[in-house]
Amino acid sequence: MSTIRWRRLLPLAIAVVLVGGIFLWGYQQYTVRKKLEVSLNNKYYRSFYDLLENVQNVEVLLSKALIAQAPEQDSKIFTEIWQRANAAQANLNQLPLTDITTGRTSKFLTQVGDYSLTLLQKVAAGQPKCQKDWNTLQTLYKQTSTLNTKLQDTERRIAEGKLYLGELAQQTGRVVQKEGPKLANGNFQKIDDNLKSFPTLIYDGPFSDKLEEKSAKGLTGAKINIFQAKTRILGLIEHKPGTKYTVEGIRKIEGKIPAFQADLISTSGSSGEKERLSVAVSRQGGKLLWYTLSRKVASNKITLTGAREKAVQFLSKKGYKNVTPIYYEQGTGMVVFNFAATQNGVTLYPDQIKVTVALDNGQILGIEATDYLMTHHQRILPKPVLTLAQAREKLSPHLTKISSGRLTLIPRGTANEVLAYEFRGELDQDTFLIYINTSNGKEEQVLRLVKNKEGILTF
Amino acid sequence: MNKYKSAVLLFIAFLVLGGFVIFSNAEKAPAQNRTVYWGLSGNDVSRLQQTLYDWGYYPGPVDGVFGNSTYRSLISFQANNGLAGDGVAGPATWAALGFSSGSDPDSQPEPVSVSRGVSNRDDTYLLARVIEGEAANESFAGKVAVGAVILNRLESAAFPHSLAGIIYQPGAFESVSNGQYDRPLTDDSFRAATMAMSGWDPTGGALFFWNPAKPVSPWVWTRNVITQIGRHIFAR
Known part of the structure; x- marks a missing residue:
């Protein structure tokens, strides 16, 4: 009698245990997923608020740069703009948006930083900023303040609960392949579109807009089919x-x-x-x-x-x-x-x-x-003003085992080249290459040579 | 009858278990080269001697006995390769001799952990992984091209300014987003990464690439198309 009842109850008991197990497992999965989602979203929010703060700082600093006069002030301000703008660009690129949505904003922030670095180097070389620089800074300031306003608007929408950064991630993953710029993250898209009218910025830095496409100097001869x-x-x-x-x-x-x-x-x-x-x-x-x-x-x-x-x-x-x-x-x-x-x-x-x-x-x-x-083309190389011995005197006294030195042509900035003496020297176990300008004795470049089993690299 | 049945079951169980043991052993089989030094002998010493002989450090003979002559040639090899000249062939020395310390000596490049100090090996490794993820079935030129696109982005103002920043930008590379890039590296991808790092750019300055057979945003077609290599279209 009792065995028969057991036989009937056993499948039921197993079913109950199974359903309970699945429920427990499902709940655990849900909590784990929720936790991961929250921690990921927190990262996005952090990037966004960091971006906000950095852009705000860039705006304030650019306005200061417009009235600062002393080179000490200038170099301090330009250093900070360079850092803040780069940090802002990094923050922006950590948000779950694609380069379709943020490309222009990203480029703008890069150029603000890069341009400040160029001005910083100018100031360090003893040249104060000129009227042209001032005008560029003013344009950058106006543009940054618009960017800042738009970002603040977005922040307000987030604070009011109308915008949820986590949603962007889902949209980006799902829609980007098909929809492209129509992404619902229109907020960021609008900010980006705002920078469409931004003029091309030409200066001597790696991220400057190129004047024109450079043609290959080493190519001659007729076109082939x-x-x-x-x-x-x-x-x-x-x-x-x-x-x-x-x-x-x-x-x-x-x-x-x-x-x-x-x-x-x-x-x-x-x-x-x-x-x-x-x-x-x-x-x-x-x-x-x-x-x-x-x-x-x-x-x-x-x-x-x-x-x-x-x-x-x-x-x-x-x-x-x-x-x-x-x-x-x-x-x-x-x-x-x-x-x-x-x-x-x-x-x-x-x-x-x-x-x-x-x-x-x-x-x-x-x-x-x-x-x-x-x-590659035939260069017209200037005659060195400094002798090898004079250039050698410009080297750091900490350098040991200095090589005899030789003449080299090295790139400077994006478009220039300078004739320089190359010296190889050591400090403790590290090897360096130092380049001294042959016309004015300026130290143009310091490179560190890294030798390991993969080869010899310069940094 | 019942006894017979259970015997068969037992037999099958043993077969399955045995198979499992064999498989798990097979995974462990390619043993690492042990650390060898003066006084030891064996196959790994022969391997060491053979390599040093091939590369001109060791005069011979390859007898599998670590003696004075092997010791001296190992030290000169270590000195030439930036290793501590202690005459002991440990993991770093084996790796420098071209013996991978990973499980499969043929397909695995040396693990990154052997590099010490300043190096761009970490960047090459990261690049190689994305190449493996995005272009595993492409020709060698197609692999170098994908690497070149990533490196071209470094020089563009519109993209992050570090290699890791570009690769891990949310949604930038499909294989990174879905974890596909996280698989064993092939020598081909690693070589392609090294060549891209050294300046090879089959695309002539491309910033974007996509596979037109897959659903892509129509936006990408507004870019200037440079060329097609294999299944990928490259554009600026």
Whole structure:
């Protein structure tokens, strides 16, 4: 009797336990999710309120910059604007909005910071701000104060509970693919649209609006068509004996240097092994811009010196004779060598060309000549005013084991180049490169050399 | 009858259990190279000698016995590679010799933790992960191109000013948003990242890329299209 009852009750008991278990599990999942959501939203709110405070500060500081006169005040104000604007830009980019929505605001904040840094450097070099700078600062101030007002409006809506930052995240994730700028986060979109009318800002900083597209200085010759490009590409690559090369596809690239890019497949006659190459030549003159080759690299067999020798030979075969290796970087099974052009023994650092060598058999896996072709041309180098010995006296007394020094051309700002003496020296275990201007003895640049097993890098 | 049944069950249970044990052993199988020093002998010493021999540090013979000659050549190798010249082949030295200390010596690049001090290995690693996530099935040039786009954003005023800032910008990269980028790295992606870091840019300055086969915002088509590499369209 009792066994029969048990038999009936057992499934029911199991069902109750199961349902209870599922309920408990579900509830736990819910609380965990809720907790995560809250902590994520808190991060968004923090970014937003930080953004608000930083923009407010930028506004106030810009107005101060308009009336400050002493260089000490100026440098203090510009330093702070630079920091605050950069922090604001970082805050903005942590919000769950896409670059479609915030691109212009982001750019504006970057330029405010970057422009202040440029002015700071000017002040540090003993030049006070001029009328033109003042006018730019005033424009920036007006624009920042509009931005600030709009952000305050958004804040008010958040405070009134009309806007919820967490919702932005969900919308961004869901809608961005399809809707783009119509995102419901219209608040931020409107703020961004406001900056449409902002004039282009041109100054000597890395984020300045470029005056015009720079043309490649190293390119000469007639334009080639797609058929000429194909023949040219097949002629440029290294042909291994007994290997067949076929062009799989060729297309135009509308990049910094207009080019043709082709995908090639090489098939070895003996082993049937295939390698994939990608090659680009410039439309003007048909010069080799870059190529990459991908294959599995076996264990390291050749030394770095051996690999460098291969790179030098390859460059000289391709017509790059006046180049000198400057540094290298090691990756998995390969090493990238950077070369700079030379002119009468002067190293031209802006004109760099890179070559990748496989460490198993010394094959050239890639070349990158775009930078070189953008900048390379015959320079008119000034005669140094300072002698090497005079330049050496400008170096820090803390520096030891100072090298003999050599002439180099280094980039300055975005468009300028200066002739400088390069010295290598050490402080304790750290190695530095110091550049002294040959005409006025100014210390133009201090670089730290970092040697590790990946290579030699400069910072 | 019943006995027979339970015997079969037991047999199956053992089979399953045994299989599990075998599988879990197989996962642990590729053992790491142990730390070797003067006086030891074995296969790992042979491996060490062979590599040092191949790279011209060790005159030979490869006999698997760590003696004076092996000791001296190891120290000169360590000195040339920025390692502490202690004549002991520990994890860092093994890694420098090209032996990964990870589980799969073929597919895993060296773990980032071996780098010490100032290096840009961390950036390369981060870049390689996004390349793996976004362009795992693309050609090598397509991988370098994705890396180049991320690095081009560093030079653009409209994007964050650090590599981590760009990669982790909410909604910027689909594979980062959905966690797809969090998978084992291939050598190809790592090489592509290294080359992008060194300046290769197959896109000629692109800031955006997308796969037109997937639903994308119509907004992206207002950008200046530069080229298409594999399945991705690149634009400024």
